[in-house]
Structure formats: C-alpha cells, structure tokens
Amino acid sequence: xxxxxxxxxxxxxxxxxxxxxxxxxxxxxxxxxxxxxxxxxxxxxxxxxxxxxxxxxxxxxxxxxxxxxxxxxxxx
Numbered sequence: 001x002x003x004x005x006x007x008x009x010x011x012x013x014x015x016x017x018x019x020x021x022x023x024x025x026x027x028x029x030x031x032x033x034x035x036x037x038x039x040x041x042x043x044x045x046x047x048x049x050x051x052x053x054x055x056x057x058x059x060x061x062x063x064x065x066x067x068x069x070x071x072x073x074x075x076x
Contacts, residue, residue, distance in 0.1 A: 001034070002027055008039060008059040009066065017050040018074060024062065049073060
C-alpha cells in the first residue's frame with residue numbers, strides 16, 4: 001500500500017511534464033483512498049520538475065530490488 005511521503009516509480013511516460021517511465025517521485029497526497037496520488041518529481045539537487053496527479057495504474061511502489069539511475073532532464 002502506497003502512503004504519503006513514499007517514493008514511487010512512474011510506469012508510463014508523461015511527455016507533457018517532461019517525465020519518463022522509471023522516474024522516481026514522492027507521494028504528497030492520496031486521493032480517494034488510493035485511486036489517485038499527487039506526486040512531486042524533483043531533480044537530485046531538490047528542484048521541483050513537476051507536481052502531478054496520477055492514477056494508481058500509472059505508478060508502483062519502490063521495491064527493495066530497485067536501483068537509482070540518473071538521466072539529464074530535457075530542456076524545452
């Protein structure tokens with residue numbers, strides 16, 4: 001079960017927000033008992049990239065087998 005302040009992994013690209021599947025975000029609010037989540041995505045130095053509402057089908061919880069990977073944010 002995903003809770004507030006949990007890290008999540010994005011499952012689908014969101015080009016309108018500059019996000020790609022595999023990006024890691026932090027849950028900042030839960031809607032309708034887990035049907036949707038407000039998620040903040042940040043750069044590693046703390047800059048906010050996007051805050052967006054995502055359906056539970058668009059994210060998954062971080063697992064113990066996940067490893068962090070870095071990509072450079074595309075400039076639009």
